[in-house]
Amino acid sequence: RKFKLTDHEWKVVEQPHAILKDATLSFSSSMSNLTTLIQAIDHIDKHLTTYAHDKSYLQSICSAMSLAKATPNHYYSATDSSEVYCITMVLHPCHYLPYFKTTFWEDKWIKTAEDL
Known part of the structure; x- marks a missing residue:
């Protein structure tokens, strides 16, 4: 019982899982290529922005989504050159x-x- 998650803690775990599941499956595909990766980064960035401002998510999830944008944006900006x-x-x-x-x-x- 000491390590049993509360309903709130399950919500904290489930929300990012739902957000990141499709991206994880896409990147894990044996059919991944540069075009797919670029489109996936565009897609992820769009959705992270949406989720970061979505009031139906916990504030901690919104903050995490805002911070999560930094990593792909760092690598994506390198494609400019x-x-x-x-x-x-x-x-x-x-x-x-x-x-x-x-x-x-x-x-x-x-x-x-x-x-x-």
Whole structure:
């Protein structure tokens, strides 16, 4: 009984599990590639932002989601100086250049991707 979780503690455990489950499964796939990774980071960032401001989650979960954004953003920002990122997305048959517009890239970055 000493180590039995309270209902509140279970909620603290279950909320991030629900948030991170799909990302974990995606990254664990044997079909992962750079394009999938980039899209997953975009997806995770969007959802972490949403969860960080969602009042239905505990404040501790919202704070954790805000802090959790820092790690992928650190690595994702490194792609700004990587031609591999641009080439990967431009050459992917489902994305091409429209990907950069739908993800709200600056015009000069889109031009750079196009020039590559």
